[in-house]
Amino acid sequence: MSNPNSSRDLSSRPPFVVTGASGYVASWVVWELLNRGATVRGTVRDPDNAEKCWHLREMDQELPGTLELWKADLLTPGSFDDVMQGASAVIHTASPFIMGEPKDPYSELINPAVKGTRNVLEAVNKAESVGQVVLTSSVVSIYGDSKDLEDAPGDAFTENDWNTTSSADYQAYSFSKTLAEKAAWEMAKAQTRWRLAVINPGFVLGPSKTPRTDSESIKMIRGMLTGRFKIGAPDLTMGVVDVRDVAKAHVEAALHADAEGRHILVNQSLSFLEMGTILRNRIGGKYPFPTRKIPKLVLYLVGPSEGLSWSYLRKNLGYPLRFDNRRSRERLGIEYRPVEDTLAEHAEQLIETLS
Numbered sequence: 403m404s405n406p407n408s409s410r411d412l413s414s415r416p417p418f419v420v421t422g423a424s425g426y427v428a429s430w431v432v433w434e435l436l437n438r439g440a441t442v443r444g445t446v447r448d449p450d451n452a453e454k455c456w457h458l459r460e461m462d463q464e465l466p467g468t469l470e471l472w473k474a475d476l477l478t479p480g481s482f483d484d485v486m487q488g489a490s491a492v493i494h495t496a497s498p499f500i501m502g503e504p505k506d507p508y509s510e511l512i513n514p515a516v517k518g519t520r521n522v523l524e525a526v527n528k529a530e531s532v533g534q535v536v537l538t539s540s541v542v543s544i545y546g547d548s549k550d551l552e553d554a555p556g557d558a559f560t561e562n563d564w565n566t567t568s569s570a571d572y573q574a575y576s577f578s579k580t581l582a583e584k585a586a587w588e589m590a591k592a593q594t595r596w597r598l599a600v601i602n603p604g605f606v607l608g609p610s611k612t613p614r615t616d617s618e619s620i621k622m623i624r625g626m627l628t629g630r631f632k633i634g635a636p637d638l639t640m641g642v643v644d645v646r647d648v649a650k651a652h653v654e655a656a657l658h659a660d661a662e663g664r665h666i667l668v669n670q671s672l673s674f675l676e677m678g679t680i681l682r683n684r685i686g687g688k689y690p691f692p693t694r695k696i697p698k699l700v701l702y703l704v705g706p707s708e709g710l711s712w713s714y715l716r717k718n719l720g721y722p723l724r725f726d727n728r729r730s731r732e733r734l735g736i737e738y739r740p741v742e743d744t745l746a747e748h749a750e751q752l753i754e755t756l757s
């Protein structure tokens with residue numbers, strides 16, 4: 403596999419489409435493309451929503467590339483047809499990201515994720531110019547619960563693994579991402595013109611380009627700063643990755659035909675307590691970062707009111723989590739930033755905006 407040249411100038415390329423451009427992850431994808439001189443067509447639900455879009459317009463002013471904002475909704479059939487015409491590559495990130503169990507998993511998560519992905523790829527099928535599609539999936543399409551690692555063939559999750567344990571009633575977000583990725587593979591295999599590369603990030607953290615604070619990634623670091631885990635952290639582990647590495651992976655995957663297939667994007671697996679320890683060491687003891695694990699019994703009592711069901715706790719609490727990230731390093735040339743920097747820079751940014 404070739405090692406991609408990340409500094410490649412993209413100014414002479416036909417446009418790149420980025421769906422859900424105003425989101426936490428997508429805003430960095432747009433930044434990465436504009437920084438390399440690309441023409442970007444970012445789709446948003448409402449281009450006139452200044453609160454969600456001003457940072458994108460600012461990037462357009464400051465960076466060498468050119469940004470156009472197009473209106474499109476995942477659930478409106480045909481909504482993406484026009485924006486695809488003449489584009490070379492499509493990076494499909496738009497999808498609702500809600501942790502915890504929603505009231506109506508189909509309308510809140512599964513339909514926008516699955517029907518939305520089909521809608522976007524049907525538009526790709528109608529645009530002869532598009533040769534490469536990159537889908538933002540997740541590691542939650544690879545595994546459902548940390549306990550699933552016991553049944554995985556290796557000692558770490560790889561791109562060969564699929565989540566078989568989530569459902570509409572249990573981990574609906576994970577289920578939505580799994581179904582959406584499967585739908586994308588089905589559509590990719592039914593044609594021969596465009597290639598599909600999938601990015602499967604772990605929990606994405608790091609400084610945000612959007613001023614919004616409602617993204618799950620941002621909520622989590624804010625929770626650390628504002629004392630959500632003051633009495634103790636649940637003994638839960640997640641794969642963590644920097645948002646800037648995730649953005650770079652999307653762009654490299656859009657540029658390289660040999661990047662076809664799935665790519666796990668995880669730097670390191672960390673427990674909540676380990677994250678708290680990193681933050682305390684880097685930011686200082688002024689903030690109520692967790693200093694101990696919350697006892698199991700207490701967690702079983704308070705967990706359900708915090709969105710952690712007993713079933714979830716049984717299959718995740720205290721279980722280790724390991725991912726093989728070799729493919730992202732070898733194919734996409736990702737050199738992961740230290741997680742200490744990811745966490746500290748994210749927290750420092752939030753401290754500045756919260757004060």
Ligand code: NAP
Nearest residue numbers: 422425426427447475476495496497498540605606617619
């Ligand atoms: P986010 O900031 O909440 O962004 C989600 C984006 O999806 C927003 O731009 C949102 O548009 C768009 N969207 C939602 N419903 C839509 C609809 N019906 N029509 C059009 N757009 C819609 O979350 P994020 O963390 O950046 O997530 C982006 C992608 O990364 C998602 O596919 C998510 O599953 C994936 N991912 C995230 C993480 C993570 O830890 N953050 C990890 C793995 C994978 P509006 O601005 O209009 O609301």
